[in-house]
Amino acid sequence: MSSLSDFLDYLNASMTPHHAVRQTCALLEAAGFSQVDEANRWDMAPGSRNYVVRAGKTIAAWIVGQGGLADHGMSIIGAHTDSPCLKPRLTKLSKSRDMSVLNVGIYGSPILQSWLDRDLGMAGAIWVKGQAAPQLFESRETLRTSGLAIHLDKSLRDPGLKPNPQKHMNAILAANGGADDLREVIAAEHGLSASDITGIDVCLYDRTPAAIVGDMISGARLDNLFSCYAAIRALIDAAGDTQGTRAIVLFDAEEIGSRTSLGAQSTFLMQTITRLVTASGGDTQDVFRTLARSRLMSVDMAHGFHPMHPGATDDDVVPELNKGCALKYSHKGHYADAPALSGGIMKRAEEIGVPVQSFSYRNDLGGGTSIGPIVAAEMGMETIDAGAPMLAMHSIRELAGCDDVDHTIALLRDVFFQL
Ligand SMILES: [Zn+2]
Numbered sequence: 001m002s003s004l005s006d007f008l009d010y011l012n013a014s015m016t017p018h019h020a021v022r023q024t025c026a027l028l029e030a031a032g033f034s035q036v037d038e039a040n041r042w043d044m045a046p047g048s049r050n051y052v053v054r055a056g057k058t059i060a061a062w063i064v065g066q067g068g069l070a071d072h073g074m075s076i077i078g079a080h081t082d083s084p085c086l087k088p089r090l091t092k093l094s095k096s097r098d099m100s101v102l103n104v105g106i107y108g109s110p111i112l113q114s115w116l117d118r119d120l121g122m123a124g125a126i127w128v129k130g131q132a133a134p135q136l137f138e139s140r141e142t143l144r145t146s147g148l149a150i151h152l153d154k155s156l157r158d159p160g161l162k163p164n165p166q167k168h169m170n171a172i173l174a175a176n177g178g179a180d181d182l183r184e185v186i187a188a189e190h191g192l193s194a195s196d197i198t199g200i201d202v203c204l205y206d207r208t209p210a211a212i213v214g215d216m217i218s219g220a221r222l223d224n225l226f227s228c229y230a231a232i233r234a235l236i237d238a239a240g241d242t243q244g245t246r247a248i249v250l251f252d253a254e255e256i257g258s259r260t261s262l263g264a265q266s267t268f269l270m271q272t273i274t275r276l277v278t279a280s281g282g283d284t285q286d287v288f289r290t291l292a293r294s295r296l297m298s299v300d301m302a303h304g305f306h307p308m309h310p311g312a313t314d315d316d317v318v319p320e321l322n323k324g325c326a327l328k329y330s331h332k333g334h335y336a337d338a339p340a341l342s343g344g345i346m347k348r349a350e351e352i353g354v355p356v357q358s359f360s361y362r363n364d365l366g367g368g369t370s371i372g373p374i375v376a377a378e379m380g381m382e383t384i385d386a387g388a389p390m391l392a393m394h395s396i397r398e399l400a401g402c403d404d405v406d407h408t409i410a411l412l413r414d415v416f417f418q419l
Contacts, residue, residue, distance in 0.1 A: 002249070002320075002401070003233060003389055003405050003406055003409060004212075004217075004402055004405050004406075005231045006229075007405050008209075008210050008212075008217070008219075008390075009221070009230050010027070010225065010372060010409075011152065011221060011225050011229070012103075012209045012248050013204065014081075014206070014221065014275075015121065015123045015126050015205040015220075015221075015226055015242070016097075016123050016125075016140070016202075016203040016371040017056075017057040017058075017081040017082045017203075017387050018056045018057055018124060018136050018200075018201065019124045019136060019285070020081040020211075020225055020228060020250075021053055021056055021057055021059050021081060021250070022056075022136060022328070023085075023234055023396055024059055024061075024081075024250065025053065025059070025230065025296075026049065026252040027232050028051050028061050028232070028236070031049075031216065031236040032049055033049045033050060033051050033061055033113050033393045034050055034051075034228060034333070034379065035048070035050065035051055035053070035352065036050045036051070036052050037052070038052060038054060038271075039348065041279075042086050042275050042279035043279055044064050044276055044279040044280040045064065045280070046064055046065065046066045046067075046241075047064060047066070047070075047210050047225060047241065048062075048063070048064040049061075049062070049063050049064075049297050050062060053073065053263070053406070055261070055262055055268075055269055056125060056263055057081060057082070057252035057262050058081065058249075058251050058252045058262040058263075058266075058268055058332065059081070059229050059249075059250050060245065060247060060250075060268070060373060061232075061235060061248050062235075062245055062246065062247035062268070062270045062276065063235065063245065063246045063247075063370060064245050064276070064280065065241070065242050065243050065244065065245040065246070066241050066243055066245045067242075067243030067365045068280070068282075069210075069213075069245055069276060069277050069280055069286065069290040069366055070244070070277065070281060070282055070285075070286035070289035070290050070293070071242055071243075071289075071293070072243040072244040073157070073245070073247040073290055073291075073292070073294040073295070073373070074244060074246070074247055074273065074291025074293075074294040074295075075244055075245070075246050075247070075258040075294070075295055075296075075297075075417050075419065076246075076247045076248065076249060076250070076269075076294065076295070076297070076300065076331075076381075077231040077234060077235070077247070077249075077296070077297050077299055077412050077416065078249050078250075078251065078266075078269075078296055078297070078298045078371050078372070078375055079166050079224050079226070079227040079228045079231050079232075079247045079298070079299045079300065079361070079371075080224045080227075080228070080249065080250065080252065080253075080254035080255070080300065080371060081106070081224075081228060081247070081249050081250045081252050082253060083213045083220070083221040083224065083225070083255065083379065084106075084107060084109050084110035084394050085107045085108070085110060085119070085203045085204060086105070086106060086107065086110070086169060086171065086203070086204040087104060087105050087107045087116060087131025087202060087203055087204065088102055088103065088105070088182055088202050088204075089103045089104055090103045091103035091181050091182040091183050091200065092177060092179070092180065092181050093173060093181060093182060094170070094181055095116065098175070098176045098177060098316070099172055099174065099176070100169065100172070100173040100174040100175075100176075100225050101170050101173065102143060102163060102170060102171045102172075102173055102174055102180040102202065103170050103282075104145075104169055104170055104171055106165045106169065107122065107203070107256065108255030108256055108394070109255070109394055110183050110383070110394055110396065111162050111392070111394050111395045112163040112165060112168075112169060113157060113162075113163060113187065113398070114395040114396040114397060115145050115249065115394075115396050116145050116146065116161075116163065116168075116190075117144070117145075117146060117147050117255075118144070118145070118148040118206050118207075118208070118389070118396060119137065119140075119142050119144065119187065119206075119207040119208070120142065120143045120144065120171060120204045120205065120206065120207065121138065121142060121143075121204070121205050121206075121207045122138075122139040122141055122143060122202055122203075122204055122205075123136075123137060123138040123202070123203060123205060124136070124137065124200060124202035124203055125198035125201045125202075126186060126197050126199065126200050126203045126402075127196060127197070127198045128177035128198065129195075129196045129197075129198055132295070134199070134201075135190070137186065137189070137190065139169075139185065139186060139189060140189060141173065141185060141208060142171045143166075143171035143172060143173050143204060144171060145169050145170065145171050145172075145209060146172055146258070147161065147163075147227060147257060148279075152347040152356075153240065155275075158181040161317055163170075166200050166347070171204060172326070173185070173320065177390075178301055179182065179404040181194055182198065182200070186200065186202075188383075188386070189349065199255070200341070202364070205220060206219075206220045206259060206396045206409070212402060214320060214400070215322060215401065215402050215403065216322075216400065216401055216402060217399070217400050217401070217402055217405075218397055218398075218401050219397065219398065220396055220397060220398065221388055222301060222398040222399075223297075223300070223301040223390065223393050223398060224254070224300050224301060224387075225410070226301060226388060226390075226405070227299035227301065227387060227408065228250050228399055230299065230404070230405065230412055231250065231299060231407045231412060232248065232389075232408045233250040233412075233413070233415075234248075234249050234413035234416075234417060235247070235417075237413055238371060238413050238417050239297055239327075239376075239413075242417070242418075244293075245276070246417050249268070249269050249272070251264045251266075251371055254300075254370070254371055257381075258371060258374050260384055262412075263371075263374075263376050264371035264374040264378070265361050265378060268287055269375065269378070269379060270378065270379060273287065273290060273291065273294075274287050274400075275288075277290050278365050279346070280352065283300055291379060291380060291381050292381075293321075294379075294381045294382070295338070295341055295381060295382040295383065295384075295419075296336075296372075296375055296379070296381055296382070296383045296384075297345075297383070297384055297385075297386055297416050298336060298370050298371050298372030298375060298384070298385045298386070299325075299386055299408070299412065300372075300385065300387045301321055301370070301383035301387045301388060301389075301390045301393060301398075301400070302326040302328055302359040302386075302387040302388065302389045303318070303359065303368075303389065303390070303391075304318065304320060304321050304323075304390055304391055304400075304401075305318045305319070305320045305321075306391050312362075312365065313359075313361075313362065314360060314361070314362045314363075317329070317358045317359055317360040318344055318359065319357035319359050319388075319389035320389060320403055321389050321390070321391070321399075321400065322401030322402065322403040322406065322407075323357055323389075323400035323401075323404075324354070324355030324356050324357050324404065324406045324407045324411070325355075325357070325386050325387060325388050325402075325404065325407055325411045326357040326358055326359040326387060326388070326390075327346070327356060327357075327358055327359070327384065327386050328354070328358075328359045328360065328370075328372075328384075328385040328386060328387060329358065329359070329360045329386070330361065330369075330385075332367075333369065333373055333382075334367065334369040334370075335369070335370060335372050335373065335385035336370075336372030336373050336375070336376040336383035336384055336385050337385075338376075338385065338409075340382070340385050341382050341383075341384050343418065344419055345384070345386075345411075345415055345416060348381065348415045348418065348419060349411060349415045352414060352415070354410045354411050354414060354415055355405065355407055356415075357389070357409065359387070359389070369391075370385050370387075372384065372385040384393060386408065386411065387408075388400055388401070388404040389401065389404065390404075
């Protein structure tokens with residue numbers, strides 16, 4: 001199977017961070033990785049291939065190197081499993097006249113207009129009385145955040161639609177009647193009663209699967225499942241034994257600032273590295289020696305050249321679709337910066353023929369960031385930012401280049417992991 005069609009399968013099955021981590025585990029298991037649990041003791045040896053999951057939404061995986069962590073460090077690829085979306089704010093369904101409406105909260109910064117007039121699915125995890133692990137589910141229900149007819153509001157024509165996140169984004173579940181509470185809807189699909197469900201974590205998502213449009217991928221959640229998939233593939237397909245340890249870490253909560261128990265600002269990566277070192281026979285000194293010899297590439301999507309908005313990016317540092325992953329630079333600290341590391345990457349990429357571009361925001365525009373600066377600050381390790389170019393970031397229907405799937409995998413697998 002080509003990496004492009006395999007990626008589309010991964011993307012379409014990963015409608016929530018819970019589902020993305022489940023898909024990631026399946027790919028890792030099929031490649032011979034086995035799970036370790038944060039609550040148990042770990043024993044590591046050279047060549048160990050394992051992964052650990054925190055709360056179903058954040059995951060790290062690694063291949064322990066032959067040379068010892070403290071002496072050879074780690075090469076880590078970081079990305080994020082979450083994407084901007086609508087999430088139920090209350091499980092109680094509102095009734096407006098006879099219409100059944102789900103009150104939603106806005107997770108991260110989706111382009112709200114793009115969520116209107118779409119057929120929305122509902123998926124996530126439920127916690128059921130008497131069961132320790134949550135059940136993942138995909139509801140059969142379809143919801144709609146409906147826009148207004150242009151005849152009913154002159155401002156829709158000029159200045160154009162600007163949905164109010166509190167008033168206009170709630171999702172219609174039924175025109176007439178229906179359940180009073182979302183838990184009743186989900187419980188009925190699982191043969192449960194609503195009172196059996198003790199917790200829910202649900203995302204709405206576009207029911208339309210991702211598609212190939214010419215030489216581009218059109219789909220939801222490319223930011224940042226594109227990079228998650230490339231990271232997984234790079235780790236699984238990395239050739240041969242190396243002295244250093246190779247790893248990936250896919251965090252939840254990037255879109256809401258990373259400051260949760262599952263985000264890049266959490267204890268997850270530091271604890272995982274500490275566990276790896278001590279489970280390999282090292283001590284606290286060895287943890288810090290490992291950090292000093294390690295490096296991380298934060299992989300998150302970059303803004304590509306847009307033919308209808310050429311002035312939105314800087315002509316000199318804007319990547320183009322299908323021409324390779326971009327290294328990202330920011331003088332304001334929006335991206336992590338390690339000149340020696342990016343220099344080494346550019347040099348090796350050129351030597352082996354992997355295309356690499358550059359991205360930087362205009363001085364007078366832009367301000368998106370990534371997990372890169374957070375991990376650099378928390379861990380103190382050499383960190384840089386990179387990502388494939390895309391258009392319409394945070395739309396429910398984003399656009400990226402087909403060839404950049406392989407370009408990104410090659411950059412991570414053949415360049416970064418081989419430095
Ligand atoms: Zn992102």
